[in-house]
Amino acid sequence: MPLDINAIFDTHAKSLALGSQRIGVLAANIANADTPNYKARDIDFKAAMRDAGPEPVRMRGTQPGHFGVGDREQTEVLYRIPDQPSEDGNTVDAQRESAAVAETALRYQASLSFLNMRIRGLKLAITGSR
Amino acid sequence: MSLLNIFDVTGSAMAAQTVRMNTTASNLANAETTASSPEEAYRARNPVFQTVYRSAFDDASAGVRVTGILPNDTEPQRVYKPGDAMADDDGYVYLSNVNVVDELVNMISASRSYQSSVEVLNTSKELLMRTLSLGQ
Numbered sequence: 001m002p003l004d005i006n007a008i009f010d011t012h013a014k015s016l017a018l019g020s021q022r023i024g025v026l027a028a029n030i031a032n033a034d035t036p037n038y039k040a041r042d043i044d045f046k047a048a049m050r051d052a053g054p055e056p057v058r059m060r061g062t063q064p065g066h067f068g069v070g071d072r073e074q075t076e077v078l079y080r081i082p083d084q085p086s087e088d089g090n091t092v093d094a095q096r097e098s099a100a101v102a103e104t105a106l107r108y109q110a111s112l113s114f115l116n117m118r119i120r121g122l123k124l125a126i127t128g129s130r
Numbered sequence: 131m132s133l134l135n136i137f138d139v140t141g142s143a144m145a146a147q148t149v150r151m152n153t154t155a156s157n158l159a160n161a162e163t164t165a166s167s168p169e170e171a172y173r174a175r176n177p178v179f180q181t182v183y184r185s186a187f188d189d190a191s192a193g194v195r196v197t198g199i200l201p202n203d204t205e206p207q208r209v210y211k212p213g214d215a216m217a218d219d220d221g222y223v224y225l226s227n228v229n230v231v232d233e234l235v236n237m238i239s240a241s242r243s244y245q246s247s248v249e250v251l252n253t254s255k256e257l258l259m260r261t262l263s264l265g266q
Contacts (some may be wrong), residue, residue, distance in 0.1 A: 016261070020132040023257070027136040027250045028192040031143030033243050034150075035179040035194055094246055105253045112260050119265040 008118055012111040018048050018075060019108035025077055026104065029097045037089035040080040042100065045107070048075040133261075135184065135191040136254040140247040142182070142193030147244040149177050149196045154237045157228045164216045164223040171206035172226035174233070175199050202227055 022043050032038040082091035157174045165171040182195040204227040212221030 017132075020254075020257070023250070023254055024132040024135050024139070024191050027139045027247075027254070030243075030246045030250055031139045031146075031194045032179075032181050032192060033143075033246065034147075034239065035181050038181050038192075094242070098246060098249065101250055101253055105257060108257050109260065112257075112264060115264060 005122075008122075009115065012115045012118075015049065015111040016108060016115075018043070018045060019104050019111065021075060022104045023101060023108075026097050026101050029092050030094065030101075033090070033092045033094055033097075035090060038092065039090075040082070040092040040097070041077050042080050043075045043077055045104070051075075132191070133254050133258050136250065138184070139191050139193045140251040140254075142195065143247040144244055144251075146177070146179055146194045146196050147240045147247070149199075150236065150240040151244075153177055153199060154233050154240065157233050158230065158237075160226050161228040161230055161233075163226045164211070164214055165206070165226075166216045166218045166223065168206050168208075168224050171224040172228070173201040173203070173206070174226070174228040175201050176236075204229075 022045060025041055025043060029038075029040045029042075080091060080096075083093060083096075085091055153175050160172040163172045176199065177196045178198050178200055180195050180197045181192050184191050184193070206224040206227045208222050208224055210221055211217055211223045214223045216223050
């Protein structure tokens with residue numbers, strides 16, 4: 001079986017990129033928690049990881065204006081539906097944002113741990129238990 | 131690199147909340163200021179926050195900016211105090227229009243928002259440091 005190093009790191013590398021993008025969006029929400037008319041945004045982590053899977057589903061483009069599914073560089077940023085809209089038009093919920101940051105940080109660290117383990121395993125295979 | 135942008139975003143939020151704390155401090159300091167005409171009376175000032183995007187292509191990292199500091203246009207209260215040094219010819223002084231309760235609420239809100247930003251900053255710093263030590 002040929003060793004494909006890209007395949008070993010691919011999923012977790014994508015998870016790291018997605019995680020850092022999501023924390024960026026959440027940081028913008030928290031920064032604008034007191035800005036009138038700011039609408040909170042987020043990315044759908046699960047759907048984005050599904051899109052970033054090893055074999056992304058490709059749609060056939062028959063017209064020049066057709067978009068592909070897997071060729072997005074940046075994941076789409078969506079607007080959050082507020083539980084409790086405030087009077088000034090701001091839809092940021094500080095508790096929800098903090099919880100999402102904590103969750104994303106945990107996912108990020110989990111991916112880092114997996115990557116570290118894989119790197120350690122590869123090193124062990126290369127050096128032969130030295 | 132998205133994690134590095136977070137430092138700009140949270141930094142702008144912390145700066146904006148600091149401006150808000152500053153206006154609150156000067157409002158509270160001037161809550162008892164008297165004047166001899168409504169024009170001279172101290173008026174509470176409040177910062178106006180606005181979202182600022184880093185670039186047209188990256189609408190995810192949106193910081194915040196203080197676009198101006200506007201005075202509160204509530205009319206100052208007129209009180210009869212003939213003994214006051216600032217009293218006008220009829221013995222009236224004009225108090226500042228600072229609402230102490232509003233200011234205290236503003237202060238708590240600003241300090242909580244600042245804390246949230248610091249927390250996000252610390253989290254992303256830790257993630258960056260861990261990413262840097264990947265594979266060691």
